[in-house]
Amino acid sequence: MKLDKSPLWLAPGMVCLALFAYLLTLIESNVAGRAYAAYGGIYIIASILWIWFAEGARPDRWDVVGACTAFAGTCIILFAPRS
Numbered sequence: 345m346k347l348d349k350s351p352l353w354l355a356p357g358m359v360c361l362a363l364f365a366y367l368l369t370l371i372e373s374n375v376a377g378r379a380y381a382a383y384g385g386i387y388i389i390a391s392i393l394w395i396w397f398a399e400g401a402r403p404d405r406w407d408v409v410g411a412c413t414a415f416a417g418t419c420i421i422l423f424a425p426r427s
Contacts, residue, residue: 349399353398356398357394357398360390360394364383364386364387364390367383367386368380368383378421378422381417381418381421382418382421382422384414384418385414385415385417385418385421386415386418388410388411388414388415389411389414389415392407392408392410392411395407
Protein backbone atom coordinates (compact mmCIF):
# COMPACT_ATOMS: atom_id res chain seq x y z
CA MET A 345 0.00 0.00 0.00
CA LYS A 346 1.10 3.53 -0.62
CA LEU A 347 2.50 5.48 2.30
CA ASP A 348 2.85 2.23 4.27
CA LYS A 349 -0.76 2.55 5.44
CA SER A 350 -3.04 -0.30 6.39
CA PRO A 351 -5.23 -1.78 3.65
CA LEU A 352 -8.13 -1.03 6.00
CA TRP A 353 -8.01 2.54 4.65
CA LEU A 354 -9.53 1.15 1.46
CA ALA A 355 -12.88 0.64 3.19
CA PRO A 356 -13.57 4.30 4.12
CA GLY A 357 -12.18 5.38 0.76
CA MET A 358 -14.62 3.12 -1.08
CA VAL A 359 -17.50 4.27 1.12
CA CYS A 360 -16.67 7.90 0.36
CA LEU A 361 -16.47 7.21 -3.36
CA ALA A 362 -19.83 5.40 -3.29
CA LEU A 363 -21.35 8.29 -1.33
CA PHE A 364 -20.11 10.77 -3.94
CA ALA A 365 -21.62 8.68 -6.73
CA TYR A 366 -24.94 8.47 -4.86
CA LEU A 367 -25.02 12.21 -4.18
CA LEU A 368 -24.44 12.81 -7.88
CA THR A 369 -27.74 11.07 -8.60
CA LEU A 370 -29.57 13.55 -6.33
CA ILE A 371 -28.58 16.61 -8.35
CA GLU A 372 -31.59 17.86 -10.25
CA SER A 373 -30.26 18.68 -13.67
CA ASN A 374 -31.73 18.06 -17.07
CA VAL A 375 -28.24 17.98 -18.53
CA ALA A 376 -26.03 15.15 -17.26
CA GLY A 377 -22.84 17.04 -18.15
CA ARG A 378 -23.69 19.73 -15.62
CA ALA A 379 -24.10 17.16 -12.90
CA TYR A 380 -20.74 15.58 -13.75
CA ALA A 381 -19.05 19.00 -13.83
CA ALA A 382 -20.49 19.80 -10.42
CA TYR A 383 -19.38 16.40 -9.15
CA GLY A 384 -15.85 17.18 -10.32
CA GLY A 385 -15.70 20.27 -8.13
CA ILE A 386 -17.02 18.40 -5.10
CA TYR A 387 -14.56 15.57 -5.76
CA ILE A 388 -11.64 18.02 -5.74
CA ILE A 389 -12.64 19.38 -2.35
CA ALA A 390 -13.19 15.90 -0.94
CA SER A 391 -9.77 14.84 -2.24
CA ILE A 392 -8.07 17.76 -0.50
CA LEU A 393 -9.87 16.86 2.73
CA TRP A 394 -8.83 13.21 2.32
CA ILE A 395 -5.20 14.25 1.88
CA TRP A 396 -5.44 16.29 5.06
CA PHE A 397 -7.34 13.95 7.37
CA ALA A 398 -6.54 10.46 6.07
CA GLU A 399 -3.00 11.00 4.86
CA GLY A 400 -1.97 13.64 7.39
CA ALA A 401 -0.60 16.10 4.83
CA ARG A 402 -1.91 19.59 5.49
CA PRO A 403 -3.01 21.31 2.27
CA ASP A 404 -0.95 24.33 1.26
CA ARG A 405 -2.43 27.64 0.16
CA TRP A 406 -2.47 26.61 -3.49
CA ASP A 407 -4.47 23.49 -2.65
CA VAL A 408 -6.98 25.71 -0.86
CA VAL A 409 -7.07 28.28 -3.68
CA GLY A 410 -7.60 25.53 -6.24
CA ALA A 411 -10.33 23.85 -4.21
CA CYS A 412 -12.12 27.15 -3.63
CA THR A 413 -11.90 28.00 -7.33
CA ALA A 414 -13.33 24.59 -8.22
CA PHE A 415 -16.12 25.05 -5.67
CA ALA A 416 -16.95 28.49 -7.09
CA GLY A 417 -17.21 26.90 -10.53
CA THR A 418 -19.42 24.16 -9.13
CA CYS A 419 -21.76 26.74 -7.60
CA ILE A 420 -21.93 28.69 -10.87
CA ILE A 421 -22.75 25.52 -12.80
CA LEU A 422 -25.41 24.40 -10.32
CA PHE A 423 -27.08 27.66 -9.37
CA ALA A 424 -26.73 29.97 -12.38
CA PRO A 425 -30.07 31.21 -13.71
CA ARG A 426 -30.99 29.43 -16.90
CA SER A 427 -33.60 30.31 -19.46
